[in-house]
Amino acid sequence: MSEQGDTTTDTTTVQWADPLEAVEVCYDLGWTDGLPVVPPTARRVGEFLECVGRSADEVVGEIPERRRVITVGKVAANAVMAGCLPQYLPVVLAATEAMLDPVFNLVGPSSSMGGSAILVVVNGPVVRELNINSRNNLFGPGNRANATIGRSIRLILMNACAAIPGLFDRSVIGHPGKYSYCIAEAETETHWEPFHVERGFGPDQSTATVFAAESxxxxxxxxxxxxxxxxxxxxxxxxxxxxxxxxxxxxxxxxxxxxxxxxxxxxxxxxxxxxxxxxxxxxxxxxxxxxxxxxxxxxxxxxxxxxxxxxxxxxxxxxxxxxxxxxxxxxxxxxxxxxxxxxxxxxxxxxxxxxx
Amino acid sequence: MENAGIPSATICTDRFIPTAEGMAKMWGAADYPTIFTEHPIENLDRDALRSRAEELAPLVVQVLVGDSQ
Structure with missing residues (x-):
């Protein structure tokens, strides 16, 4: 990151003097989950958009109950903040599209006292390409793809979908998966049919499944x-x-x-x-x-x-x-x-x- | 529902005041007259719940037929 940059959203451009100040500015703007985020500079978000060849204003879905439209640009900015690599963005976009599907009814699990997190399960070749963990410490720490893809979903929920703790997210207990909750299936290490194939996709396709889940x-x-x-x-x-x-x-x-x-x-x-x-x-x-x-x-x-x-x-x-x-x-x-x-x-x- | 021309009244327990006010603001109706009642209600038995409803009924009528909306 350069010594001086700017962070752009639909309505806000922020200038900072140094990288640490940028991190603090993101806190001040209420953009974090409590942990520091990577400042979403226009340049970095642009790199993510270039990676998927999609425009920032393309609509991924919406939450009509909260009058929020979720665009590719908003998803990309939150993936940057979560610490993703650009090549993770297609998975984050697929998971976002899935949780905005009407049968998922996002307004329910993202607001309820029941305190769910959104578990993302990744299948297909992308698991190997991005080195998404499906084995030791399945739900634990230590893998960038799992940690940051899962964290992206939480930041998208908070920043783009208005699932703000204490305001529209009224979880009584919550659980640690609300910081990050992303796994893959070890589909190449079992004779069992891969999860996504059972759900109607081809073995050579990659998929993201979302599930509103307890811990x-x-x-x-x-x-x-x-x-x-x-x-x-x-x-x-x-x-x-x-x-x-x-x-x-x-x-x-x-x-x-x-x-x-x-x-x-x-x-x-x-x-x-x-x-x-x-x-x-x-x-x-x-x-x-x-x-x-x-x-x-x-x-x-x-x-x-x-x-x-x-x-x-x-x-x-x-x-x-x-x-x-x-x-x-x-x-x-x-x-x-x-x-x-x-x-x-x-x-x-x-x-x-x-x-x- | 009000936007669709259907008079409506919203009852909410007081632990959800910020949520109700935030939602009203989100919909451009910051002064929406949500009726708040003491939290909680989930553990009230049938008689206590009926009693609470009877307390709130006049406020519901006021919101539905009054001129505040």
Whole structure:
């Protein structure tokens, strides 16, 4: 960065004397997530736009409830601030386009007390091209692409989509994934069909999927596939997730919100040689549920527990296909994670878009 | 809804005042007469909730038929 530069938005041009002052000016303007950002100089944003060959004023999508139109220029500026390399921008744009799709209903997960973060899952050749991490420390630190692509989404939410904490983002708890929440699937290291292929894309296509999600919960179970899946199902059936909360929308006959769930399984793919993703889903769908007795004890369902309630179970998922199953995580162990959805499926559904 | 010509009244608990005022400003109606009530309401039982609604009803009527909008 030169000693003097300028930062341009739709309405603001800022001058600074030195790089550290520029970082502080970004704080003063309310452009950060609390961590320092790379000042979005006109020159740097221009380099990003040149990389994708798109104009700054091209519309990516909008949030009509907040009267916000999201342009390629705004996405690029926030990707710069997040610390991205220019070649990451196509992934950030695809994820942004996905979260602005009407079925994702961004105004819900970006404002709700439920405090979701937007998990970005990347698939396809771009994972190798950009070295997006799908293995050790899947949700942890240490990889520029994961850290900055995920952070871009949060900065876009705050700066372009008005999801400002305490104002329009009313998360009660939130979670660390709200700083950055981006992973890839280790699709070349498993016999399982890649996640994006299951969702209708070609194996040679690259995609970004967005999912309004709670934090991942580690499932420390190893051994045989059945015992691992039993533990995953148990963790996914917890009281207190959005999925096991009493429902006011969606299929009201279920009595629960229900919703989609992410499941990651790490380790060696060979353990699963006799299992397909569909079989894993069927097992989990049949076992991710909670007894009527427990749901009454927790006040999720009305009434006092009655004899027989402990043997009657309510599924927490609408369908087996609502399990977003990924082979991802370190090679060291077959540990897994469950990632409950922010809300009921009718309120927000995972969306996949191609990386262009 | 007001922009579509449909009289409307908005009730919001007082922990959400900045959000409601921010949204009103975003829509160019900074003086929109949101009705605020004490937070929280999610734990109120049916009788307490009815009582709260009865307290607020006159304000709703005032917003709907009054000349403040």
């Amino acid at each position: 991942p919960r580690q499932v420390r179970a190893t051994g045989h596939p059945e015992s691992i899946l039993y533990a995953i199902a148990d963790a996914a059936s917890s009281l207190g997730t959005s999925m096991s909360t009493s429902g006011s929308v969606g299929d009201r006959s279920a009595g629960l919100r229900q919703g989609q769930i992410g499941v990651t399984i790490a380790g060696a793919s060979s353990l699963w040689k006799d299992w397909t993703k569909a079989q894993v889903r069927e097992y989990l769908y049949a076992n991710i549920s909670r007894s009527v007795g427990d749901l009454k004890e927790a006040g999720v369902l009305p009434g006092d527990p009655e004899p027989g309630d402990e043997a009657e179970f309510v599924p927490l998922l609408p369908e087996p296909e609502d399990i977003l199953l990924l082979f991802a995580g370190g090679e060291e162990s077959n540990m897994a994670s469950v990632i409950p959805s922010w809300g009921p499926k009718v309120a927000s559904t995972a969306v996949t878009k191609p990386v262009r």
